[in-house]
Amino acid sequence: MILSSRFALASDNIVSESFDGEFVVVDLTFGKYFSFSDSGNVIWQAVSSGLSAAELLGVDQSKNPLLAVSEVEAFVLRLLEAGLIVERADTEGAADGLADSLREQLQNAAEKPDIQVFDDLADLFLADPIHDVEEPAGWPVVRPT
Amino acid sequence: MKVSVIVPVYNRERYVGAALRSLVRQRDDADLDIIVVDDGSTDGTAQIIQQIMAEAACVRYVAQPNRGVTHARNAGLRLVPPEADLVTFLDSDDISTAGRFAQDLAHFKADPALDLTYGLMRLVDHIDDDQLAAAPGCEGITMRGVSLTTALFRQRAIAPLKGFDENFAQAEDLDFLLRLFERRPRYLLTDTVAILYRQHPDGMTKSAHEQMRRGVLQAVLRSAQRRKRDPSLGNIPPVFDMSALAGAPPKFDDC
Numbered sequence: 001m002i003l004s005s006r007f008a009l010a011s012d013n014i015v016s017e018s019f020d021g022e023f024v025v026v027d028l029t030f031g032k033y034f035s036f037s038d039s040g041n042v043i044w045q046a047v048s049s050g051l052s053a054a055e056l057l058g059v060d061q062s063k064n065p066l067l068a069v070s071e072v073e074a075f076v077l078r079l080l081e082a083g084l085i086v087e088r089a090d091t092e093g094a095a096d097g098l099a100d101s102l103r104e105q106l107q108n109a110a111e112k113p114d115i116q117v118f119d120d121l122a123d124l125f126l127a128d129p130i131h132d133v134e135e136p137a138g139w140p141v142v143r144p145t
Numbered sequence: 146m147k148v149s150v151i152v153p154v155y156n157r158e159r160y161v162g163a164a165l166r167s168l169v170r171q172r173d174d175a176d177l178d179i180i181v182v183d184d185g186s187t188d189g190t191a192q193i194i195q196q197i198m199a200e201a202a203c204v205r206y207v208a209q210p211n212r213g214v215t216h217a218r219n220a221g222l223r224l225v226p227p228e229a230d231l232v233t234f235l236d237s238d239d240i241s242t243a244g245r246f247a248q249d250l251a252h253f254k255a256d257p258a259l260d261l262t263y264g265l266m267r268l269v270d271h272i273d274d275d276q277l278a279a280a281p282g283c284e285g286i287t288m289r290g291v292s293l294t295t296a297l298f299r300q301r302a303i304a305p306l307k308g309f310d311e312n313f314a315q316a317e318d319l320d321f322l323l324r325l326f327e328r329r330p331r332y333l334l335t336d337t338v339a340i341l342y343r344q345h346p347d348g349m350t351k352s353a354h355e356q357m358r359r360g361v362l363q364a365v366l367r368s369a370q371r372r373k374r375d376p377s378l379g380n381i382p383p384v385f386d387m388s389a390l391a392g393a394p395p396k397f398d399d400c
Contacts, residue, residue, distance in 0.1 A: 015362070017358075017359065017362040017363075017366075019362075019363050019366055022366060022370070023366075024362050024363075024365055024366035024369065026362070026365070033365055033369065035366060035369040035370060035373070116369060116373060118369060118380070120380040120381045120382075120383075121365060121381055121385070123383060123385045123386055123387055123388070124291065124319075124361075124385045124387070126387050126388065126390065
């Protein structure tokens with residue numbers, strides 16, 4: 001079921017940014033941040049863009065032994081448990097061609113899907129230079145509590 | 146103890162004089178070596194610096210074509226003499242508070258193994274540039290932010306970092322601090338208010354904010370990746386404390 005579900009970022013307080021295909025995700029509510037293995041980056045991009053894991057995997061999952069369906073399923077579950085994504089009710093898909101591109105990247109992955117969680121910079125995120133908001137009066141951006 | 150203070154400057158004729166005078170007034174507290182790196186200013190910045198140099202031999206000046214603050218800081222680092230015990234920075238629109246060096250140098254004298262002190266900054270909306278102090282009646286916030294200028298670094302502690310990463314257009318200071326703290330330095334959080342940070346009424350432009358946002362996230366990602374690759378690196382200790390900014394409105398206090 002998880003494999004065929006579509007997801008979205010759980011809230012505006014989940015910030016995801018990509019640098020050359022590598023993602024950092026910040027949960028501004030709890031001050032945690034997350035990084036991924038190479039295959040984890042691909043799966044994160046897929047599910048946060050509206051692709052289901054099943055669409056990402058396609059029909060031939062035998063090309064990369066690191067990518068057992070159970071591993072992908074467990075990874076998506078961890079994303080859900082971490083509060084980074086929520087299941088979407090609508091069924092609108094992702095952009096055309098994204099699945100093909102990501103599928104190719106996934107086949108070349110060298111690491112199992114994995115997520116690293118950090119909470120050592122919570123005090124930094126409190127001052128929130130992360131949110132894309134206006135700074136009207138010259139004082140630092142302050143995240144509403 | 147010899148302290149090299151790197152001051153990058155670009156078109157700051159209005160403020161750079163006060164910034165440099167705030168350092169020079171402390172030359173009896175430390176053997177100061179003030180390295181001003183002019184990043185291609187086109188206003189009267191150079192003339193103001195020359196006037197101060199005429200009265201203060203501890204100020205050095207180097208000019209370079211405009212290449213950004215990160216490159217300017219690296220240029221300053223390359224000019225730090227081997228005999229400098231400590232290195233710090235000052236932004237050209239901020240004020241180094243009186244007694245800042247006297248207070249924190251004592252910790253280095255007492256503890257030869259100390260790698261850095263990390264003090265406080267006070268954000269204020271008005272600075273008296275004659276008195277080099279917060280203006281009467283101003284509002285301010287004191288916090289332990291992300292700042293190179295509130296730290297005093299033992300030169301030997303930052304040498305392995307090989308300067309600032311010039312791939313960062315913003316948040317190169319955060320990247321620098323994260324790389325340092327991952328190495329598990331011996332540090333001391335002090336209650337020294339090291340600088341007055343000048344809050345400009347026009348604030349940050351939207352594009353600058355977006356650059357800063359990307360820079361912070363990139364620095365955080367790179368730190369996470371380094372620690373994954375090298376388990377000998379440590380997590381970042383709780384050195385940042387911006388709780389004064391939490392809540393709405395922030396906890397301003399009077400000067």
